[in-house]
Amino acid sequence: MTALTAFATVEGQRAKIARFVGNIAKEAGCNTRMINTDEMHGQMLLDDVAEVILLAFVGERRHRESFEAFFALGPEEAHDYLNKMLVRTVF
Template sequence: MTVLIVFATIEGQTEKIARFISGVAKNAGFNTKLINTDEMPGHVSIDDVVKVVLLAPVHERRHPESFEAFVVSNRDTLRKRKSLVLSIGLKAAFASGREEARDYLNEMLMRTGFEPSATALVAGAVKPENYGYFEREILKHVVLLGRKIDPQDGVREFTDWDELTSIAIDFLGGTGRANRL
């Protein structure tokens, strides 16, 4: 049984999360196939796939175009399998931002016309070495407004790996608890 893990990444945190989920799936007895939508070959066979995990980061209120294009172009095939969509973003790290993070996920699902079996919000990371001056200022004065987190302090992960493990195991085991977020 194979779990397909499809991801897009901008700064690398989502790829790290995808590889982590692959490890959880392997430990649960599944084979895994990872696909980065920015490096995707022309056609991907998913005949042997029983479950699909789709994950992408949110930047400027949107998930990457390559990710949304993959979901749209494979929507009918994806609907035939149990699926989990993980939306990765900083807003998900804070109680005051979770509603907005949920809106980003819902907007992406409306744009793509895809209805997954389960969804979850996952906190991302701050990786200032990838940001220019304007990105750092937006991060500091908009995204992290009022929080004592300075992008100049370096990389800061907000991903809750224990929670992510629970979400993945729940999905792989069929409990469906992922929608609780």
């Protein structure tokens, strides 16, 4: 089983947490992968991933753009996501 930890960080705190969580998963017998969404280019395959751990700061009701983009599976999904974000952020 592979556990994926996806994170976005500004000052490095989420990266520290991601490493800590990855070590715990390894000790539990899992294969681990870490992705800093700020450094991700293009799509990635998740075929071997059984568990996903997400770490990101929320500021002013938003995650970092790279973290939000990590979830965009295609044009329709991205459009739906943006619509939901507009609803959440309009006062």
